[in-house]
Amino acid sequence: MSSHLQAHAAELAHGFSLCELAEGLGHLDMDGADDVLIMGICDDSRHAKPGYAMLCLPRAEGRASEFAESARELGATAIISVGIPVDTQLPSLHLDSMGQAGTLLRRMFKTEQAGAHLYGITGTDGKTSVTWMLREALSRYQQQPVWSTGTLGLMRSSDDIRDIGNTTPSLLTMHAMLAEACREHVHSVVSEISSHGIAQSRIAGLDFRTAIWTSMGHDHLQDHGGYGPYLAIKAGFVCDCGSHGGNVIANADHADIRERAPASSRWYGHGLSRDDVDMGWEQELPGMLRLRSRGEEVVIEDIPLGDFHAENVACVALILMVSQDIGLQELPELLSGITAPPGRMQDVLAGYGQVFIDYAHTPEALERCLRAARKLARNRLIVAFGCGGERDREKRPQMGEIAVEFADAVWITSDNPRGELPAVIASEIEFGMQKPYRAEVHLQLDRDKAIGEAVAALAEGDILVIAGKGHEAYMEVCGRRMPWSDAEAAEKYLRRKNSGTGLVSEGEDICA
Template structure:
């Protein structure tokens, strides 16, 4: 694509005399190829403008920047390169999201599980699917690693283009609040926006719950203001979450609701939970059906209801949807059973917010016959206000709470633990900073019929201490301790 053709999408952008052919876009100078357009992005720690000369040396034919630069190639100056990158990426890759059926899922908890259930519903219905989220990225049957829950706009548009090239019809993706505020999903033409729930998290970034809620609302306001019967858009909202009222106000799209307590389009009644599954009556606008899940917990029922609603408005037959959700065995690190032949239950879960930890422990209370052990910590360089809250929840809903390190990152692990302890003065608990020792202690103390919950890291296979990343998998460590015992 010619440079002039590409940058005409930017209002009032100055067209340079030179008009080179642009063969690719790059925001990382190390990834520049011959005749690329290099985009200078100011990050939290690195300013891309400092690498512009190197990008040109590597073959960049032009540079997009926020200030004039003498580089020997055309330099297009704009006010905001991040915003411009989203526009140019969409144009360069041929607006690929318009050629896909796009589902975006936002919320504090449940995004990963809900996205996997929806993806399975589509795949079982014979569609070719793509998936983008916390754990990985999938294009058809190929899986790729991801750095963030929601990648930057350039990576997204390139990925959508690859999906289109590989005949993907439906893309399901998690959309984080950071991505919404930072404009990473600008240019994504969503057809369905799904809201799971809103509870305390990321206040280190958003500062207040009101700002956090506003960030989430952007997914629904960005569904647009027009009605295209050939490509209809829907907002799928949790009727039991108060934030849905605000999201309903900010979207012009038709609203489809799901819930358990408040009246909704899709509901679950007669819920019955046990250690290895959940049954309930699914009530839909069409009919009622009995559902037997292999997933455990009320939170799992909410995730399934959201997925069922998305499946139905995507014209997947209800019988096919129910079959898919009943076959779902769960998602790695989400209420995942660790089986080593022991006579007690060990569960690894990603619960890293007060609400998710409370949900997991309340679920365990419904089937635990004896003691409940919980091993839990809080991440460093993240929302500090939730630390005493999570500690209190651990002591309130478990019989034996063990506080340990999560990913302390640049913070002192002992200081994080002290902040957790501030919320449980006078209550009984143990503090074991070394996570491996903490898991070993819980497993060694558990007796027949007890339940051990290892919370916070879920699917992660690492632990970040200082600037170092160490191999650490809660599931593997727990299994090793079970076998050692």
């Protein structure tokens, strides 16, 4: 079941006077504020109601007064602004920082002493998989529901998933979610923490007791001013958690994480004989993982395919040991048979094992995905992928270079071109493919046809990876999101191939 949960407005369990909310936080304007009772809060003026306070955040600068007036016309009784001026006739509370706004929301939702253990997972790649696996493992261990938020939405259970709009949703949504979790007596909440969520303070006031840093690579650099600021944003989140006494779990195999994570971090890394990590891991066979900690070893069986998933499971293992005081010998029972989220090295026809879809949309993720797939291929490795429009352009030639280095055949196609021309994006991908190509390269900008052609090219022992979109159910073109599924397209063409029916016309071959 899927429903929507973006808390542009939330009712409170009981009312607060504006003065009560303002105590010790900010500057209160206008006489009569003592008599103002706040019964709810909204961060979108269209959701204002009588008795509600309108929360004006910094991103509303320039239009905050307009939004405040719209909220007043719908019955709002107060304005709460954060770091921006608001011209309003309503009683108003002016806060200097998002930190104060977070404290205010904890006060309003009565979650100052929230019992839920908040886990925050950041990193360029691996966030969604670690979040999924940790939720599943904690549910097994605690024998009760564990909630998670992230790319896939708010998961209260495997059949109760709610859309939250962004990987890390708005400040109000995060606090409303925590309040709901507290009412439901949920003991653990696992959240993906994106760079945008950190930079825009969408997690202000939330007390993360465990922070996890999974990886560091290239993504969203255009939004943060380059790699350095992007790295600093991630480091700031985990260091803040560590400085307040929280646990920090970090990946020792990334030099930048090694340098920037706090000294108190607990480390996991590839290799069983190393003495610089708290948890070492090795994968001797697909679907099996060996873990070593403090001289002891265990084997975890029946895990998702791919070295990167072995690393994700090792991360989850260390999180469980550190945050829940679980012994190494208890881990096989908790982690054997653990699953991966949709679109992460997902076998399109379960058990068929020839076509996989994966969300890999960064150079690092694509390389890891193709390395894993190479181990499964008895013959050729084929990849179909593209790059998103209006996103980090630096990664396009890098991903092209990786594709021809690790695959035997490559289909360059479209992937959420947004407002850019797909042909331009494809040419920038191709720019990284040094000639003569080390692989067979095709251009087919129609993603459906590209998948059909790649499936048609499959021979016995070949593996096809369709990368970039994973679980996404849309293709974004010129501001519109149109329905799309890599898995459905691949399954359609696989079934046609297996039944001997026709596939699609061939695309433009750009081999040298």
